[in-house]
Amino acid sequence: MTTRTARIRRRGAPPALIGVLASLILLAGANAPAPAFAETSGFWYGADSGAPGPSNSNPPYNEPSCGTGRSYGGYIGKIGGADLVSSSNPSGYGPGNTFAWNSGYSASADTNHFRYGRGVGAGGYWFMFGPDNTDGTNLAPKDWGRQQAEWALADWQRWYGEGAHRMPLRILWMDVEVPGSYGWGSNGADNREVFDGFWDYVTHAHEGIKPGVYSTNYQWGVIMSGHTGLLHTWEWTAQISVASSPSPCPTTFSDSRQFADFYGGQREASQHTAIWQWSLGSADYDQIDTNKALPLTMH
Amino acid sequence: MPAKRTAGRLAAIAAGVIAVASAAGAVSATALALTAGSHAARTAATRHPCRASALRLRLAGTDTGAGSTALTVTITNRSAAACSLQGYPALRLARPDGSVAPARIAAGRGPLFAGMSPAEVRLRPAGQASFFLVYRDFNGRTGRSGPAISALRVRLLDVPGRFTVPARFAPFGALSVSPVRPGARRE
Numbered sequence A: 001m002t003t004r005t006a007r008i009r010r011r012g013a014p015p016a017l018i019g020v021l022a023s024l025i026l027l028a029g030a031n032a033p034a035p036a037f038a039e040t041s042g043f044w045y046g047a048d049s050g051a052p053g054p055s056n057s058n059p060p061y062n063e064p065s066c067g068t069g070r071s072y073g074g075y076i077g078k079i080g081g082a083d084l085v086s087s088s089n090p091s092g093y094g095p096g097n098t099f100a101w102n103s104g105y106s107a108s109a110d111t112n113h114f115r116y117g118r119g120v121g122a123g124g125y126w127f128m129f130g131p132d133n134t135d136g137t138n139l140a141p142k143d144w145g146r147q148q149a150e151w152a153l154a155d156w157q158r159w160y161g162e163g164a165h166r167m168p169l170r171i172l173w174m175d176v177e178v179p180g181s182y183g184w185g186s187n188g189a190d191n192r193e194v195f196d197g198f199w200d201y202v203t204h205a206h207e208g209i210k211p212g213v214y215s216t217n218y219q220w221g222v223i224m225s226g227h228t229g230l231l232h233t234w235e236w237t238a239q240i241s242v243a244s245s246p247s248p249c250p251t252t253f254s255d256s257r258q259f260a261d262f263y264g265g266q267r268e269a270s271q272h273t274a275i276w277q278w279s280l281g282s283a284d285y286d287q288i289d290t291n292k293a294l295p296l297t298m299h
Numbered sequence B: 001m002p003a004k005r006t007a008g009r010l011a012a013i014a015a016g017v018i019a020v021a022s023a024a025g026a027v028s029a030t031a032l033a034l035t036a037g038s039h040a041a042r043t044a045a046t047r048h049p050c051r052a053s054a055l056r057l058r059l060a061g062t063d064t065g066a067g068s069t070a071l072t073v074t075i076t077n078r079s080a081a082a083c084s085l086q087g088y089p090a091l092r093l094a095r096p097d098g099s100v101a102p103a104r105i106a107a108g109r110g111p112l113f114a115g116m117s118p119a120e121v122r123l124r125p126a127g128q129a130s131f132f133l134v135y136r137d138f139n140g141r142t143g144r145s146g147p148a149i150s151a152l153r154v155r156l157l158d159v160p161g162r163f164t165v166p167a168r169f170a171p172f173g174a175l176s177v178s179p180v181r182p183g184a185r186r187e
Helices: A002-010 A015-031 A103-116 A141-163 A188-204 A217-223 B003-022 B029-046
Strands: A043-048 A075-081 A122-127 A171-175 A210-215 A234-237 A273-280 A283-289 B055-065 B068-077 B083-085 B090-094 B105-107 B121-123 B128-136 B149-156 B159-169 B172-177
Touching: A075 A103, A075 A141, A075 A171, A075 B055, A103 A122, A122 A141, A122 B055, A141 A171, A141 A188, A171 A188, A171 A234, A188 A210, A210 A217, B055 B149, B055 B159, B068 B149, B068 B159, B121 B128
Parallel strands: A043 A075, A075 A122, A122 A171, A171 A210, A210 A234, A234 A273, B105 B172
Antiparallel strands: A043 A283, A273 A283, B055 B068, B068 B128, B083 B121, B090 B149, B128 B172, B149 B159
């Protein structure tokens, strides 16, 4: 407004006219919706795994942080994982077998998405093992990646149950974390082969589900050493530039206080950077950028 | 496992993590044991605490999701006699060189730990009990894991001696722990 007023003065407008215009501008500003919530600019607050759930018990559901009135804008749980594979759970199915899947939170996110048009609804991730722990299959790295993708997609469809539980955020996230553990050895090329095998299988399955990856900038760099490029893969980062508990809650992926630290050659504004996980206390929250062309469905 | 109960338990683990951080001043595992121990002393006369030589502790496994992990330890009674356990385990984290890593370990709170009072757990011969830990996998600012841990050193209430459970993990920040509970269910 200051700039606009200055421009009018340079053109020599009478002071009375300036006053009227200024009043109109102020009036218009007072009537405009306050852009206080991140979701007004396409950034939805959400949660993942075991917590948190909504702050209220009746729909529409609200996020239990960052002030009142923010929508519960999404939930991403552990649909399965290589660490859950056993003789009694051969595809490592998550729901009912892990703390990191909550059916109630998933349903709440779906209600907000489908009934109220708020947020992205539910989605799922698969906890990956690297090439040094193949759950006894002894598969080569790329085949091991494909095998995990096959299990993960089967788990996704099992939960989906032909529509019994919907999963509108159609990105199957690979949870890649902790260098030196979970089969992630020091061979970056082999590690990347596992990732590539998973990526290829999901992409060519033609089930309308896209592959994505959850990691941190640091851990991704160590695990995939020398093979880190990710220009066409959806990313979800758990790393923030300056603190683990930003305050106030962020309204974008980047502002003067902090930025989401993506990886593999992508940055906050890149096409496939979708979610930022951060913590308040010890609870995990997520911010989801629906300004990107996320693979979402309304059915 | 009944679906409703499962949902509640699944809902809770991160809430338990929240409780660890929000609890005013996380207490040490030793303090936990001492607190529970005073109660145990009052009831020990009516129980039959397990002998250390009768017990075997082992890592049942871990369950990791999006930056948090639940680690479960099972306890098996290898003797021919029934015995009982009670309370929270007192834990220390051992580095690969054998030294003890500083750690904040607190009793878990929140929905996951709801109903898990430090009550007596009776173990028949070959019977099993368990407890679990929940921790973060890395520092959200740096993206790095915590210090490398190679074993848990465990003391159980009224059980003389210390157990060492090999377990490779790298927790960051505070850990929350459950009391000893019946059964060997892996979280």
